[in-house]
Amino acid sequence: MKKFLFTFFVLLLTLIVITGCRPPEIESAAVELNAQRYDTALQYALEATQKYPDNAEAWYYLGSSYGKKDQYTDMVKAFEKSLSINSNFAKQIEQERMIYFQKSYNAGVGKYNLFVNEQDRSSAKAKELLKEAIDKFESANLLKNDYSAVSLSALCYSMLEDSVNALKNYQLLTEMKPDTAAAWIALGQYNFNLKDYETSAQNLEKALEIEPENKDAISLLAQVYDFLGNKEKALTLYTKAIELDPAEKAYPFNLGLLYFKMATKEGVEESLRDEYLQKCSDNFARVINLDPEIKEPYDIRSNVLIQLKQFDEALVVLKQALDYFPEEYAFWFNTGVVYNRLNRNDEAKKAFDKAEQIQKSN
Numbered sequence: 001m002k003k004f005l006f007t008f009f010v011l012l013l014t015l016i017v018i019t020g021c022r023p024p025e026i027e028s029a030a031v032e033l034n035a036q037r038y039d040t041a042l043q044y045a046l047e048a049t050q051k052y053p054d055n056a057e058a059w060y061y062l063g064s065s066y067g068k069k070d071q072y073t074d075m076v077k078a079f080e081k082s083l084s085i086n087s088n089f090a091k092q093i094e095q096e097r098m099i100y101f102q103k104s105y106n107a108g109v110g111k112y113n114l115f116v117n118e119q120d121r122s123s124a125k126a127k128e129l130l131k132e133a134i135d136k137f138e139s140a141n142l143l144k145n146d147y148s149a150v151s152l153s154a155l156c157y158s159m160l161e162d163s164v165n166a167l168k169n170y171q172l173l174t175e176m177k178p179d180t181a182a183a184w185i186a187l188g189q190y191n192f193n194l195k196d197y198e199t200s201a202q203n204l205e206k207a208l209e210i211e212p213e214n215k216d217a218i219s220l221l222a223q224v225y226d227f228l229g230n231k232e233k234a235l236t237l238y239t240k241a242i243e244l245d246p247a248e249k250a251y252p253f254n255l256g257l258l259y260f261k262m263a264t265k266e267g268v269e270e271s272l273r274d275e276y277l278q279k280c281s282d283n284f285a286r287v288i289n290l291d292p293e294i295k296e297p298y299d300i301r302s303n304v305l306i307q308l309k310q311f312d313e314a315l316v317v318l319k320q321a322l323d324y325f326p327e328e329y330a331f332w333f334n335t336g337v338v339y340n341r342l343n344r345n346d347e348a349k350k351a352f353d354k355a356e357q358i359q360k361s362n
Contacts, residue, residue, distance in 0.1 A: 029062075032044060033064055041064075041068070042065035049062050056083075060078075060079070075100070104140035105136070105137065105140040107136040108134075108139075108152060109133075112130075112152065115130050151169075151173060154170045170186055173186055181211040181217060182207075184217075192224060197227050200224050208221070218244070219238070222255075225237065226254075242255065248290075249286075252286040253283070253287050256280045256283030256284045256297075260300065262276045263277045280301075284304070288301065292320070298331065302334050305317060318338060329358045332351050336348045336351035
């Protein structure tokens with residue numbers, strides 16, 4: 001019993017000594033925080049930092065008090081002041097920053113998802129949701145320098161058509177991760193959206209320096225060079241994209257369109273015209289093989305084959321098109337044209353009659 005009383009006395013004395021060494025304002029701030037009286041805790045913590053500006057614990061409790069009130073800018077400043085004095089509270093500070101980071105980030109994602117579910121994304125309510133999402137993402141990034149939070153902020157700003165802040169955040173991504181292709185692609189894509197093709201090309205070239213076989217960078221850069229009028233570079237890049245991912249239908253589709261534009265450009269030589277049209281046809285044939293349920297490849301390829309006077313092949317394409325789109329006026333009309341060129345007049349008449357019937361019903 002005497003041993004127990006002695007041990008209890010030692011523990012009690014230790015507690016008295018410890019609490020006695022803590023200034024009353026700091027002790028009061030700690031007590032009020034534990035009692036969830038955050039306004040009072042903040043008041044005591046402010047008094048403590050004024051009286052004891054070199055006390056790391058005072059600044060720690062000030063930061064904790066600000067955090068409970070969601071005043072993250074002030075919280076971060078107080079925590080940084082505490083850490084500048086010593087690292088006694090580094091572990092607690094890191095834990096609290098991560099808790100509030102997750103809280104802010106998740107709240108931002110929640111607001112963004114509410115925006116996505118809005119039927120009218122141009123409404124005042126939808127725009128307000130984006131602004132609220134941005135506020136949460138920026139708070140999250142304040143607490144932890146986070147690539148995802150900045151990326152989502154950039155996306156939200158772009159949806160608000162705030163190009164200044166969107167561009168600022170996309171550029172920040174390249175500063176945060178300068179050695180990743182994804183950051184430069186995101187910036188290049190936004191430059192492309194703004195029709196700043198020269199800058200887009202520069203940033204996408206940087207992405208390819210990091211990842212020479214990045215399909216996203218290659219295909220987007222091909223489009224950029226197409227808009228810049230550099231057809232040779234565009235052709236090379238689209239061809240490379242197809243080699244890297246032969247199952248992706250967008251690449252031959254875009255390459256086919258590029259060849260079609262080159263073939264129909266004013267002043268092109270006839271031999272070159274036919275060469276470009278043939279390559280256009282070949283690429284849209286690839287698209288049809290990859291996905292036979294898209295209408296445009298049949299339309300473009302059948303017209304190109306008619307221009308090339310490859311009527312038998314055009315008829316095969318049109319019959320396949322009509323299997324998927326039996327009520328499409330253009331396919332019946334072109335079928336009539338092809339039958340007419342093949343001197344199959346009865347079949348031509350039936351096709352033209354069907355086209356006329358569809359046209360009248362529409």
